[in-house]
Amino acid sequence: MKPRAMLAAATLAALFTAGASQAQTYDAARARQDWVLNCMGCHTANGSGIPGKVPALRNSLGHFVSLPEGRQFVMRVPGAANSALNDAELANVLNWLLATMNEQSRPASFKPYTAEEIAAHRRPALTDVARTRMKLVKQLQENGVNAVPEHY
Numbered sequence: 001m002k003p004r005a006m007l008a009a010a011t012l013a014a015l016f017t018a019g020a021s022q023a024q025t026y027d028a029a030r031a032r033q034d035w036v037l038n039c040m041g042c043h044t045a046n047g048s049g050i051p052g053k054v055p056a057l058r059n060s061l062g063h064f065v066s067l068p069e070g071r072q073f074v075m076r077v078p079g080a081a082n083s084a085l086n087d088a089e090l091a092n093v094l095n096w097l098l099a100t101m102n103e104q105s106r107p108a109s110f111k112p113y114t115a116e117e118i119a120a121h122r123r124p125a126l127t128d129v130a131r132t133r134m135k136l137v138k139q140l141q142e143n144g145v146n147a148v149p150e151h152y
């Protein structure tokens with residue numbers, strides 16, 4: 001291959017890689033429907049939650065998934081773990097939430113959830129949500145992230 005052709009090929013390859021990593025990894029229409037039927041009743045339409053009762057899922061999940069244990073926390077809270085959604089559907093809803101309500105908080109290195117990952121970790125559902133959550137919030141604070149409130 002001539003040097004110029006090689007350069008062009010390398011540029012194209014780089015473009016493809018960049019494109020692939022940003023490719024949409026969820027089915028938005030399915031996610032919205034599953035969200036409406038399974039999550040929205042408690043978490044409210046725009047994911048801002050109900051003060052004193054239900055945490056917001058907006059601008060916080062992205063911080064949780066930056067921690068390995070936080071990545072599992074998100075799928076192991078009872079509302080998610082015990083929902084009627086199958087593993088692929090739950091992965092889809094979580095990826096949609098992370099892409100549409102957590103664009104700012106989501107780390108650039110975030111790898112979308114897969115059905116296999118959900119299947120491996122969603123059960124048993126957490127029984128000590130408050131304690132696990134507090135531990136994660138403290139870890140985030142140690143990392144300089146104060147955006148996730150200790151109490152909701």
Ligand code: HEC
Binds near residue numbers: 053057073074085
């Ligand atoms: C019956 C009401 C209800 C439903 C339905 C529900 N949740 Fe929740 N969710 C809660 C409550 C209450 C909490 C706080 C933790 C706890 O007490 O379980 C919570 C916590 C969470 C958290 C942790 C957020 C944080 O800041 O601690 C995530 C993530 C979550 N829910 C996702 C979902 C998803 C996804 C669905 C739909 C598949 C869903 N929930 C359905 C009530 C609900």
